[in-house]
Structure formats: structure tokens, C-alpha cells
Amino acid sequence: MIERAAPGAFPAGTRGDDRRRHALRLYTEALALVVPADHELAELESLTTAELTGHLADGDVTLLDHPDHSAEWPAAEPWADPSWKPRDPAAALQLVAAGTGAILLPLPLARHLVAKREHAVLALHGEPELAQSTIWATWALDRDAADVQQLVGIMRGRTARSSRPGADTDAGTAPGQGTRKPKAGAGKPQPSSKKSGPKPGSRGAQLAASKKKPKHISRPKPKTQQKPRRRK
Template sequence: MSDPELPPAPAAEPTALRLGFTRGTAPGKWARRWEKAGGRALELVPVEAPFGRGARPTEVDVMLERARAGERPEGSSDPAPTRHAMRLYTEAVSLVVPADHELADASDVSIDDLELVTLLDHPDHFAEWPAPQPWSDPSWMPADVKAALALVATGAGAILLPLPLARHLIDKRQHAVVPVVGDPELAGSTIWATWDLDRDAPDVQQLVGIMRGRTARSSRPAAAHDESARAGSKPAKRTQPKPAAKKAGPKPGSRGAQLAAAKEKAERAKALRRAEKKRKRR
């Protein structure tokens, strides 16, 4: 028999919803919006893998993961998907150079100017990006992004990386990150919210709705089964911040001045060849 004098057992605290996130994303803003919406605690779980969920995925309810250009998160493709996937945004591309490089203080670098630097090949260099310098011995290729950054620090060359990931991984004493600009832009990586099909519960849908920008007054349906790619609709166009005004040009005689002179010389040569072709056609 139970003792009538004992107080009733306290109600169990609801389990925190676990939001996993890959490095270089900003999960804090979702946690703040979740708190404002009156949801229960949101536990943020960092995942070291720069792309995907890693070889041994962490047990989380929802995952913020990065996918390479043109790819979808693992398990979210037909014909037998195991996960829902909602695309959130596309990341810009950056050039990572040594801290003492001539371009280290530049506000941005154009796609055409990438020809003037030695691009090192690494496992996360997208096929859609300008071709890197091939390794004489394939075994010399760095095993991962951190190994590639170590090579950049030695002055061996530069690498291309998603801008948020680069800013998160670099050592500011050894590296500089320069946004790459151009029209058309280089293909960027995409950030997705993914969750298991069997975890499609109201609490997950509430969090997913917050990520989509839904508020408590919204009357939109709860289902969110990748409206961007599977339904064929396009995500809102990502607005790029206006680049800051460029700093003064390179010092005369510096490597930066030599690169600029080489580029100007090449442009003049192209103009002369075009003029010569027009003259011969007359």
C-alpha cells in the first residue's frame, strides 16, 4: 500500500529536443527563436563532419548539415528515402590564402583572378569550381580540410572552401579568408535541415516551422517534406551583402603589383588580338 502522507511524485521534465549542427552554421539563432516560441529546451549538439552527418551519425532529432553543390543529404533521395530534408540556404565560396599573402587584405577576389594563384587540390574541392593544380604524386593530396589548411599556412598555395566553413576552421594567425565574387557565382554548398521519417512528430515540425520562418500565428500546414527540391519550387534567392570598399592597391614592386600588371598585360594582349582579327577581315 502507498503511504498517504507521501507527496505525489513530481512530473518528469520533458526531454530536450536535440539539434545537431555541422561546423560553420549558426544554430544559436534557431535556439533563440525556439525559446521565444515557448518550446521546451533545445540542446545544441556539434558534429565535426564538415559535410553530411559523419561516418557515425550522432543521435539527434534534427540535423543542420552541409551538402556539396548539386547534391542532397544522404538518405533524402528517391526512390526509398529515409529522411526528410528541407533546404535552408546556399553558402558563398571563399579563397583561403596564407596570412602574409598579397591578397590577404583584399575585400574580395574575382573568379578570373583565381588563375593568378596556385589552387591546391583537396578532397572537398568541388568539381564545379576552377580546376586546382594536380598533384605530381596523388598520395601527396591532403587527407582532409585541416590538412589542406596546414599546407596553405606553409605558403604552398591556396584552397577554395565554403565561406562559413573557412571562417570557422582557419587560424587567423596563419590564414586569411577572401570571398570569391563573380557573375555567375561559383556553385556553393547548401545547408539543410534533415530528420528521420519516423521522427516526424509535432515537436520536430514546430522546430522545422521556425526554421522556415513560420510564426505562432501562421496557418500554414505542419508538413515540411523538402518543398524546395522534391516539389520543384526554388528557394528564395540569396541576397549577397555588398562588398566593402577595396583597400588601396598593392605596393609598387610587390607580388600583388606583379599579379595586377600581369593581368593588365594579358587584357591588352587580348584586345590587340581582337583588333588584328578585325583588320584581317576587312
């Protein structure tokens, strides 16, 4: 399974005494601020975390609390009645479109859920960097067959030339340290890189032959003396 975990958290069942799944961290996700389409910041494509802090202090932006809002992010406004809290990010985005406030979400998730006519997504960057959510690959502890290990190796960045745990490995090498196979055609004589000449009898051969012939130097013919005409 591909799972998203909150900043600093791990997928369920991958830690502690009740561990029942393996977990491989793939990457972290950038964060985004989602505001209504008619908000004064909607024309921006990105925002620094320092600028976000300033807008929160000035009251230009109000963060709505929702289940995916991390405790490590800037504090969201608490709901007067906890039952008003949206049940998921999609429900929170409906409140954003109504002009109630803004929310923080992982950037890929925000781009996937928003409606372009109702929301604007501003990517967050700069210092101090906010904690990011993490994408994990998880699988059951008893699902460690060779095909799963090969897939895990690919996700870790191994190539077809390196061995993987559970796969065939070269004798005398540890998993992940397989020897490289020689390239196809290695050791065979390579064809000469020199270009062959034109085919005999072709127009190119005739032109090449004409260039090799020495140029003929024409010499002026000696002038002949004209015999005087006899008068009759």
C-alpha cells in the same frame, strides 16, 4: 541534423530508393579563397571571380585539391601522388600555411577553421557566380511528430499566428492557412489620446488661470491743480 552538401548535391539518404531521411534546404553559402598570410593578395578582403580566373591563369594562385573541392569550381592542381591529397579541409589549410598554395572553401567554414596569423580569407563575388554549397536540415522519416513539424515550420519562416502540419489547426482550414487570432484587447474601448489638464490647485493650474485673466490696463491719474500758497 544540420548538414552541408556540395554544390548541386543532396544530403545522404534523402533521395532515391534508399531514402530514409527528410531534407529541408535552409540557405546557400558564399565561397572564399584562402591564401597564406604573407601572400601578395592577403591584404584584400574580397576578390571577384573574374580576378580569381586572371590570377590562376597568370600563376599567381595555385589551387590545392582537397576532398571538399567541388568539380564545379575552377580546377585544382592534381597531386602527383594521390596519397598526398589532404584528408579534410583542416589538413589542406596546413599546406596553405606552409606556402604550398591556396584552397577554395565555403566562407563560413573558412572563417571557422583558419588561423588568423597563418591565413587570409578573401570572399568571392561577382559574375560568373561559382556554385555554392548548401546547408540542409534533415531528420528521419519516422520522426514526424508534432514537435518536429513545429520546428520545421519555424525553419520555413512560419510565425506563431500560422498553423503548422501536425499542430492544432483551426476548423475548416488547411495546414499552413490558420486564421489569425485577434489581438489582446481588441474590441475594447481605447482610452482617449487627449491629454488631461493640470490638477486643480497645482502650480500649473494657477499659471493657466493667470493666462486666461484679462490684462489690467492702467490709466494715468489726472493731474491735480496745486493751490497757490498764501503769503504771510
